[in-house]
Amino acid sequence: MSDLTKQTCEACSKDSPLATEQEKKELGAEVPDWTTVTRNGEEQLERTFKLKNFAEALAFTNKVGELAEEVDHHPMITTEYGKVTVTWWTHKIGGLHRNDFIMAARTDELAGA
Numbered sequence: 061m062s063d064l065t066k067q068t069c070e071a072c073s074k075d076s077p078l079a080t081e082q083e084k085k086e087l088g089a090e091v092p093d094w095t096t097v098t099r100n101g102e103e104q105l106e107r108t109f110k111l112k113n114f115a116e117a118l119a120f121t122n123k124v125g126e127l128a129e130e131v132d133h134h135p136m137i138t139t140e141y142g143k144v145t146v147t148w149w150t151h152k153i154g155g156l157h158r159n160d161f162i163m164a165a166r167t168d169e170l171a172g173a
């Protein structure tokens with residue numbers, strides 16, 4: 061598991077810098093199952109997890125939600141029968157911060173990936 065899972069999110073403000081191209085390359089390599097998507101001009105990290113059924117999808121959704129509350133950094137989560145799509149980005153800076161890569165790695169850890 062990448063050492064990103066052992067790192068903690070830093071406090072982030074509206075003046076925090078977006079991840080640089082170099083950072084995105086290096087950190088992205090540690091969460092290879094995630095893709096970078098751009099919505100409304102904002103880069104986001106996204107991965108869809110396969111689950112057995114809706115009950116499993118809901119349970120995983122709740123685990124991600126608890127993690128988000130713990131660190132006060134929240135994803136967009138789409139919960140469907142047998143799959144959960146998790147999308148991380150930092151709203152206050154309108155794009156990707158190191159924190160988002162940490163949270164992607166910690167989401168993988170929750171999924172046992």
Ligand SMILES: C[C@H](O)[C@H](O)[C@H]1CNC2=NC(N)=NC(=O)C2=N1
Pocket residue numbers: 132133134135148149150151152153
């Ligand atoms: C007030 C609260 O701490 C902030 O609004 C936090 C909450 N969770 C957050 N989650 C994400 N993904 N981005 C943010 O900018 C953010 N800000």
